[in-house]
Amino acid sequence: MRLLLTLILGALIGASVLVWMTQPSPSTGGRVPLTWVSDENPLRKEQTALFQRNNPGITVNLDPGSSALEKIIVQSLAGVGPDVFDAFDGFQLAAYVKSGVAMDVTDELKSHGLDLKRDVFPGLSVNCFFEGRTYGVPTNIAADGTWYHAEILRKEGIQLPQGEWRWSEMIPIAEKLTKRDPTGKVLQYGLLFDWWNWMDFFAGYNARLFTPDGRTCIVNQPEAVAAVQMMRDLVYKYKVAPTPGEESSMSTAGGFGSGTITFFGARRGAMAIGGRWWLSQLRSYKGLDLGVTESPTGTIRQYRAYGRATLVNKNSPHLKEALEFQRFMASLDYLKLVNNQADGIAAFPAADQGDAFLHNPKHPEETFNAVWKKIADHSAPDEVSPFIDAGSVAREMKVQMDLVQAGQKSAQEAMAAAARNINAAIAKGLKEDPALAKRFRDLDKP
Amino acid sequence: MKKRTIAFWFLLPNLAGFLIFTAWPVIFSLGVSFTNWNLQQTRPTQFLGLANFGELLHDQAFWLYLLNTLYLMLGMPFAIFGALWLAILLNRKVRWIGAYRTILYLPSFASGVALMILWKALYNPDFGPINDTLRHVFAALNIKADTPQWLLSTKNVVGLDVEKVGLTSTQFGIGARDALIYMGIWMAIGGNNMLLYLAALTNVPEELIEAAGLDGASNWNLFRHITWPQLAPTTFFIFVMSIIGGLQAGFETARVMTTGGPANTTTTLAYHIYSLAFEQFRIGYASAVAWVLFAFVLGATMLNWRFGNRAATDF
Numbered sequence: 001m002r003l004l005l006t007l008i009l010g011a012l013i014g015a016s017v018l019v020w021m022t023q024p025s026p027s028t029g030g031r032v033p034l035t036w037v038s039d040e041n042p043l044r045k046e047q048t049a050l051f052q053r054n055n056p057g058i059t060v061n062l063d064p065g066s067s068a069l070e071k072i073i074v075q076s077l078a079g080v081g082p083d084v085f086d087a088f089d090g091f092q093l094a095a096y097v098k099s100g101v102a103m104d105v106t107d108e109l110k111s112h113g114l115d116l117k118r119d120v121f122p123g124l125s126v127n128c129f130f131e132g133r134t135y136g137v138p139t140n141i142a143a144d145g146t147w148y149h150a151e152i153l154r155k156e157g158i159q160l161p162q163g164e165w166r167w168s169e170m171i172p173i174a175e176k177l178t179k180r181d182p183t184g185k186v187l188q189y190g191l192l193f194d195w196w197n198w199m200d201f202f203a204g205y206n207a208r209l210f211t212p213d214g215r216t217c218i219v220n221q222p223e224a225v226a227a228v229q230m231m232r233d234l235v236y237k238y239k240v241a242p243t244p245g246e247e248s249s250m251s252t253a254g255g256f257g258s259g260t261i262t263f264f265g266a267r268r269g270a271m272a273i274g275g276r277w278w279l280s281q282l283r284s285y286k287g288l289d290l291g292v293t294e295s296p297t298g299t300i301r302q303y304r305a306y307g308r309a310t311l312v313n314k315n316s317p318h319l320k321e322a323l324e325f326q327r328f329m330a331s332l333d334y335l336k337l338v339n340n341q342a343d344g345i346a347a348f349p350a351a352d353q354g355d356a357f358l359h360n361p362k363h364p365e366e367t368f369n370a371v372w373k374k375i376a377d378h379s380a381p382d383e384v385s386p387f388i389d390a391g392s393v394a395r396e397m398k399v400q401m402d403l404v405q406a407g408q409k410s411a412q413e414a415m416a417a418a419a420r421n422i423n424a425a426i427a428k429g430l431k432e433d434p435a436l437a438k439r440f441r442d443l444d445k446p
Numbered sequence: 447m448k449k450r451t452i453a454f455w456f457l458l459p460n461l462a463g464f465l466i467f468t469a470w471p472v473i474f475s476l477g478v479s480f481t482n483w484n485l486q487q488t489r490p491t492q493f494l495g496l497a498n499f500g501e502l503l504h505d506q507a508f509w510l511y512l513l514n515t516l517y518l519m520l521g522m523p524f525a526i527f528g529a530l531w532l533a534i535l536l537n538r539k540v541r542w543i544g545a546y547r548t549i550l551y552l553p554s555f556a557s558g559v560a561l562m563i564l565w566k567a568l569y570n571p572d573f574g575p576i577n578d579t580l581r582h583v584f585a586a587l588n589i590k591a592d593t594p595q596w597l598l599s600t601k602n603v604v605g606l607d608v609e610k611v612g613l614t615s616t617q618f619g620i621g622a623r624d625a626l627i628y629m630g631i632w633m634a635i636g637g638n639n640m641l642l643y644l645a646a647l648t649n650v651p652e653e654l655i656e657a658a659g660l661d662g663a664s665n666w667n668l669f670r671h672i673t674w675p676q677l678a679p680t681t682f683f684i685f686v687m688s689i690i691g692g693l694q695a696g697f698e699t700a701r702v703m704t705t706g707g708p709a710n711t712t713t714t715l716a717y718h719i720y721s722l723a724f725e726q727f728r729i730g731y732a733s734a735v736a737w738v739l740f741a742f743v744l745g746a747t748m749l750n751w752r753f754g755n756r757a758a759t760d761f
Binding site: 002005006009069070073074077094095098099100244245246248389391392398399400402403405406408417432433435436 | 452455456482485486487489570571572595597598599600608609616707708709710724725726727
C-alpha cells in the first residue's frame with residue numbers, strides 16, 4: 001500500500017514537472033502576444049485582425065471575460081494583468097491611474113506627434129486625461145441621438161425635427177406613437193430610454209453635478225431636478241416609456257448590447273435614445289427602416305459624450321508592443337474601421353467627414369451619419385470632482401434614481417438626498433485625507 | 447517516526463494549499479483590517495489601530511446591510527421545517543418513493559445561477575407566471591389590488607426604511623427582499639437539509655414508535671415525544687449551519703439577480719464586503735467588516751452550542 005501511494009505521489013510530481021517543462025512559450029511562433037481586455041462587442045475581432053495585419057509580429061488576444069474594473073486592477077497589481085485595457089468613463093480612468101495600473105503616455109504620444117487635446121472631441125477629455133497627464137487614447141465616441149422607425153412615423157404622418165428641439169415637442173409625438181391594446185397593455189412605446197443614462201438628460205438641461213471647482217455637489221439645483229423629473233414624467237405622467245417592470249423584461253436576454261436595443265429592434269418602441277454603436281446589433285435585424293435625429297433637450301443643445309479609451313498597463317512585459325497597439329487606435333486605418341463598423345464614431349473629428357464617412361457603400365440605407373457627427377460636436381464630458389471618486393457618486397445617484405424610477409420619491413426629494421449624501425462623503429474624505437483637504441482649502445487662495 | 451514522516455509528506459500538498467490559500471489570507475486580512483489600505487493609492491497605507499472598527503459603528507450602510515442580512519434569514523425556520531416535513535413525507539413506505547426522492551432532490555443538482563435566472567423570470571412583474579397567476583386569482587376573487595413588483599420594489603413585509611435604520615409605513619408591502627426569501631425557502635426545502643432529515647428519520651428506532659402506537663399515542667404525540675427528540679442533533683446541526691450560511695449569504699443573489707438593488711435593499715454584508723473591496727477598493731475597511739461578520743458568525747455558533755442543543759432536545 002505504502003509503495004502504491006509513494007508511486008502515485010511520484011507520478012504526480014513527475015507529471016507536474018513535465019507540464020511545467022513543456023508549457024508553450026509566451027511568444028508562440030516568434031510573435032509577441034498581447035492581451036487586450038475590452039467589452040464583448042463582436043466588432044473587436046475585426047479590429048484586432050486589422051492590427052495584426054499591420055503588425056505581423058504581434059498577436060492580440062481579446063479577453064472580454066476580465067473586463068470588469070476590479071478584475072483588471074487586481075490582476076494587474078498581482079502581476080498577471082492584461083497588456084492593454086479599455087476604460088469606459090472618467091471614473092474608470094481615475095481608478096486605473098490612482099491604483100497605479102495605467103501608464104502615463106503623455107510624452108510617448110507627444111514623441112509620435114499625437115496631441116489628443118487638439119485632435120479628439122473635447123467631450124472625451126475625462127476618458128483620456130487625469131490631472132493634466134494623458135493615459136488613454138480614445139477609441140470611439142458615443143453621444144446619443146434619437147433613433148426612430150421611419151416606417152412607423154410615416155404611417156402616422158409624423159416628421160421629426162432635425163437639429164435642436166425640446167422635450168415639450170417630443171411628448172405629444174411620443175404619446176401619439178404609444179399604442180395600447182383594448183385592455184390598456186402597451187403594444188408599442190413611444191420612446192425607449194435607459195435610466196442608467198441619466199447624465200444625458202442632465203446634459204440637455206445643463207444640469208451640473210458639482211460647482212466648477214468640484215468642491216460641492218449641486219444636483220439639488222433646479223436644472224438637475226427638472227432633468228430627473230422629465231425622466232419620471234415620461235414613465236408615469238405621459239406613460240410613453242416603460243415602467244421598471246416593463247424595462248426589466250427587456251434585459252433578461254443578456255449578452256452584448258441587449259435590453260433596450262433588442263426591444264427597439266423588435267419594434268416595441270417607435271423611438272429610442274441611443275448611440276450609433278447600436279448599429280453593431282441593429283444591422284443584424286432584417287427589414288428595419290431606421291432614421292436618426294438629435295435628441296430633444298430641456299434647455300440647451302447639449303448631449304452627454306461617452307466612449308472607450310485604451311490604456312496601457314505600466315507593468316506589461318510587452319510595453320513596446322502595447323504602446324504600438326495603443327497608438328494604432330489613433331491610426332487612420334483604425335478610425336475608418338470604427339466608422340465602417342459603426343462602433344460609435346471615430347474619436348478624431350478629422351476622420352468623421354467626407355464621403356467615406358457619410359456614405360458606407362455596404363450600408364447605403366444609413367443616410368444619417370452626418371447627424372451623429374453633429375451630435376458629437378454638441379457633446380460634453382462627464383463631470384468629475386477631485387474630492388470624491390466618481391464611483392461613489394454613481395452609487396449614490398443609482399440609489400436615488402432607483403427610488404425615483406420605482407415611483408417612491410419625487411425628483412426633488414431624490415436629488416436633495418443625493419446632494420446631501422455626496423457632500424457628506426466629500427466632507428468625510430477631506431477629514432481622512434490631509435493632502436486632499438489642503439488642496440480643497442487651497443482653492444480659496446487667490 | 448518513519449510512519450509520521452511519510453504521512454507528513456502525503457499531507458504536505460494539501461497542507462501547503464490550505465496554509466497559502468486559506469490560513470495566510472485570513473491572517474493577512476486581520477492585519478489589513480487595522481490599516482487604511484486602499485488599492486487606489488490616494489494616500490500611503492497607515493496603521494489605524496481600531497479606527498476601521500470604530501468607523502463601522504457609525505456607518506449607516508453597515509447597519510442597513512446587516513439588517514438586510516438578518517431580514518433575509520427570516521425564511522430560515524420555514525426552510526428548516528419545510529425540509530423536515532418533506533423528509534417525513536419521503537420517509538413513508540409508498541410505491542415509487544425512490545422516484546419521488548430523486549425528483550424532489552433534483553433542483554439541488556442544478557446550478558445556483560441557473561435557478562436564480564429562472565426565478566428572476568418567474569418574478570417578472572409583467573410577464574412572469576407568478577404575477578400572471580395572481581392576476582387571475584385577484585380577478586376570480588374580485589380583488590382590486592396591484593400585483594407585487596417583486597425584485598423591483600424596495601418594500602418589505604415589516605416596513606424597513608430604505609435609507610436609514612428604522613421602520614416606515616411607506617415601505618410596507620412585498621418587495622425584493624421578500625422575493626429572495628421565498629426563493630431561498632424553495633431552494634432549501636428540497637436540498638441537503640431534507641437529505642439530512644431523511645437519514646436521521648431512518649435511524650429513529652422502529653420499536654419505540656411501535657410501542658407508543660400500541661399504547662395509543664396519536665400521530666402528533668408520536669412525532670412530538672419520539673421522532674422530534676431523536677432528530678434533535680440533526681435539527682441542531684441544520685440550525686447552526688443555516689445561521690452560518692444565512693449570515694454569509696446574499697452574494698450570488700445580489701450578483702446575479704439584483705446587483706444589490708433596488709436602492710441597495712438586497713445588499714447583504716457579504717455583498718457589501720465585496721463592493722467595499724473590489725468596487726471601492728477600500729481593502730482595509732472591507733477586511734474590518736469581514737472580521738466583524740466573522741465575529742457575528744462565531745458568536746451565533748457559540749450561543750447555539752451553549753443553548754441550542756438543549757433547547758432542541760427539551761422541546
